[in-house]
Amino acid sequence: MLRGARSHLPASVAPAAVLAAALLSSFARCSLPGRGDPVASVLSPYFGTKTRYEDANPWLLVDPVAPRRDPELLAGTCTPVQLVALIRHGTRYPTTKQIRKLKQLQGLLQTRESRDGGSQVAAALAEWPLWYGDWMDGQLVEKGRQDMRQLALRLAALFPDLFSRENYDRLRLITSSKHRCVDSSAAFLQGLWQHYHPGLPPPDVSDMECGPPRINDKLMRFFDHCEKFLTDVERNETALYHVEAFKTGPEMQKVLKKVAATLQVPMNSLNAGNIHAVFPLHSVLSSLEVLNV
Numbered sequence: 172m173l174r175g176a177r178s179h180l181p182a183s184v185a186p187a188a189v190l191a192a193a194l195l196s197s198f199a200r201c202s203l204p205g206r207g208d209p210v211a212s213v214l215s216p217y218f219g220t221k222t223r224y225e226d227a228n229p230w231l232l233v234d235p236v237a238p239r240r241d242p243e244l245l246a247g248t249c250t251p252v253q254l255v256a257l258i259r260h261g262t263r264y265p266t267t268k269q270i271r272k273l274k275q276l277q278g279l280l281q282t283r284e285s286r287d288g289g290s291q292v293a294a295a296l297a298e299w300p301l302w303y304g305d306w307m308d309g310q311l312v313e314k315g316r317q318d319m320r321q322l323a324l325r326l327a328a329l330f331p332d333l334f335s336r337e338n339y340d341r342l343r344l345i346t347s348s349k350h351r352c353v354d355s356s357a358a359f360l361q362g363l364w365q366h367y368h369p370g371l372p373p374p375d376v377s378d379m380e381c382g383p384p385r386i387n388d389k390l391m392r393f394f395d396h397c398e399k400f401l402t403d404v405e406r407n408e409t410a411l412y413h414v415e416a417f418k419t420g421p422e423m424q425k426v427l428k429k430v431a432a433t434l435q436v437p438m439n440s441l442n443a444g445n446i447h448a449v450f451p452l453h454s455v456l457s458s459l460e461v462l463n464v
């Protein structure tokens with residue numbers, strides 16, 4: 172499915188990147204990437220939890236499974252170790268909600284009045300074939316599976332004693348019920364399988380010694396279940412005051428003004444919600460772009 176999408180990517184990344192850069196430069200004074208710059212690397216540090224592993228750790232581009240650690244760590248000690256890792260799902264498609272916002276934003280560009288006289292970015296984005304379909308809805312992409320397999324291999328190489336064959340059945344994976352998280356857990360286990368059985372195709376996760384990942388939304392999606400959080404924060408207008416103040420405050424107005432000027436659309440047609448959609452879009456594109464090289 173990705174293969175079909177591929178052909179649109181090279182043309183689509185650049186205008187989206189420039190728009191993201193226009194947004195980001197308002198926050199962080201980063202300049203527009205010049206021609207030939209690796210766009211993903213210039214912008215990636217600004218994507219927070221959506222930053223690619225290889226941008227956070229450039230060594231991965233050299234060898235994605237080589238462990239890098241302080242050689243002294245645990246060397247020659249007799250220290251009991253329990254490893255607890257909180258792992259985010261791998262690279263995924265945008266969600267249906269994000270796709271809808273992007274389509275709205277593009278609709279805005281297509282109906283804008285001043286079509287000539289300037290912004291190539293706006294023109295390119297208006298013409299851009301939005302190849303996202305609702306079915307994609309935040310699902311893991313193949314690169315996301317690879318992220319997880321390689322993460323498993325790195326962890327296993329980093330803690331060889333902990334990830335020994337004898338310990339395999341002591342491993343416990345807990346995941347939320349989100350399909351991208353369940354799929355990430357399965358890919359992680361398949362990566363470990365590669366570690367123990369190089370060259371053999373991994374079986375279904377339900378047939379592995381450690382058992383399949385266990386779904387526990389009460390733990391992994393505590394924000395949907397924790398009554399205290401729901402009443403004290405999520406449904407509490409006072410607690411969320413600063414979120415609203417930020418969305419409508421002077422800094423956001425500055426960003427909206429800048430983006431409206433770049434896209435040549437009326438400023439009142441933009442708000443914090445619809446321009447926020449550009450962030451996941453660009454983080455997804457800069458990750459998927461890797462598939463083209």
Ligand SMILES: *[C@@H]1O[C@H](CO)[C@@H](O)[C@H](O)[C@H]1NC(C)=O
Nearest residue numbers: 402403404407408409410411
């Ligand atoms: C709502 O949030 C405010 C500010 O954080 C806090 O002082 C207040 O106790 C919260 N209300 C409830 C019902 O938890």
